[in-house]
Amino acid sequence: ACCSYRLRNALHPLWQSPLSIPGGSRQSPINIQWRDSIYDPFLKPLKICYDPTTCLHIWNNGYSFLVEFDDSTDKSIIVGGPLENQYRLKQFHFHWGAINEWGSEHTVDSKFYPAELHLVHWNAVVYPTFEEAVMEGNGLAVIGVFLKLGAHHEGLQTLVDALPAVKHKDTVIEFDVFDPSCLIPSCPDYWTYAGSLTTPPLTESVTWIIKKKPIEVDENQLEAFRMLLFTSDGEEEKRMVDNFRPLQPLMNRTVRSSFQ
Numbered sequence: 001a002c003c004s005y006r007l008r009n010a011l012h013p014l015w016q017s018p019l020s021i022p023g024g025s026r027q028s029p030i031n032i033q034w035r036d037s038i039y040d041p042f043l044k045p046l047k048i049c050y051d052p053t054t055c056l057h058i059w060n061n062g063y064s065f066l067v068e069f070d071d072s073t074d075k076s077i078i079v080g081g082p083l084e085n086q087y088r089l090k091q092f093h094f095h096w097g098a099i100n101e102w103g104s105e106h107t108v109d110s111k112f113y114p115a116e117l118h119l120v121h122w123n124a125v126v127y128p129t130f131e132e133a134v135m136e137g138n139g140l141a142v143i144g145v146f147l148k149l150g151a152h153h154e155g156l157q158t159l160v161d162a163l164p165a166v167k168h169k170d171t172v173i174e175f176d177v178f179d180p181s182c183l184i185p186s187c188p189d190y191w192t193y194a195g196s197l198t199t200p201p202l203t204e205s206v207t208w209i210i211k212k213k214p215i216e217v218d219e220n221q222l223e224a225f226r227m228l229l230f231t232s233d234g235e236e237e238k239r240m241v242d243n244f245r246p247l248q249p250l251m252n253r254t255v256r257s258s259f260q
C-alpha cells in the first residue's frame with residue numbers, strides 16, 4: 001500500500017511533490033477510520049476566539065482562495081483541545097472537487113465530502129514568526145471542517161459573493177469584516193492527529209483538528225468555488241477544481257477522538 005501511495009503522489013497532476021518527503025512519517029491528508037480512533041478523555045474542549053475585524057483580504061493564490069487575517073496580535077486565537085499553547089489565526093481556505101462525489105482532503109471511513117475548509121493557526125507563543133512555525137513539529141494547528149451538500153449557508157454566502165473578484169490567480173480583494181466561527185459546527189466533537197501541510201512545502205508541522213460534524217452548503221455555493229481559475233488573467237483558462245492531495249499512509253500514528 002505504501003509504495004502505491006508514493007506512486008500516486010508522484011503521478012498526481014497537481015502535487016508535483018517529490019516521490020516522498022525525506023523521512024515523511026506524518027503526512028496529510030489521511031482516511032479517518034472511525035472505529036480505529038481512540039477516545040482520549042484528557043482532550044479538552046477546543047476554545048475558539050476570533051475577532052472579525054482582524055480579517056484582511058481574499059486572495060487567489062493559484063491553489064485555492066485564502067482569506068487572510070492580521071496575525072500581529074493575539075486577537076484571533078484558538079486554545080485547548082489537543083494544544084499545549086494558544087495558536088493565532090493566519091488564514092483559511094478550502095479544497096473541493098469538480099463534482100460533489102469528491103473534493104475533501106481527509107475522508108471518514110473512506111467517504112469523501114464535496115469540500116473541506118482549513119483554518120490555519122500558528123504557535124506564536126513559542127515561535128517568533130509564522131515562517132519559522134511552519135517548519136516546526138508543533139508550529140501549526142489546522143481545524144478541518146467538512147462541507148456537505150444541503151441547505152444554503154448564510155455565512156458562507158458573503159464569501160461566495162466576493163469570489164468573482166478573485167477569479168484569476170494572484171488577484172486579491174479587500175475583505176475587512178468576517179467571523180470564520182460561522183463556518184465551524186457548534187458540535188464540539190473532533191478527531192486529532194499529528195500531520196503535515198497538504199500543499200508544498202508539505203512540512204510535518206500540523207496538529208490536525210478535524211470536526212466530526214460537517215456544515216451544509218447548497219449546490220450554487222459549491223458551483224461558485226468551481227468557477228475560480230488556477231490560471232492568471234490572459235492565460236488559457238483552467239478551472240480551479242480537484243485541488244486536494246491524495247490520501248497518505250497512516251504509518252505509525254493513532255487518531256484520537258474527543259468523543260465516545
Ligand SMILES: COCCCN1C=C(N)c2cc(S(N)(=O)=O)sc2S1(=O)=O
Pocket residue numbers: 063090091118120130131134142196197198199200201
Ligand atoms: C512560509 O509559508 C509556507 C507556506 C505555508 N502555507 C501555505 C499553504 N499552501 C498551506 C496549506 C495548508 S493545509 N492545506 O495543509 O491546511 S496550511 C498552509 S500555510 O501554512 O498557510
Ligand SMILES: [Zn+2]
Pocket residue numbers: 093094095118198
Ligand atoms: Zn488546506
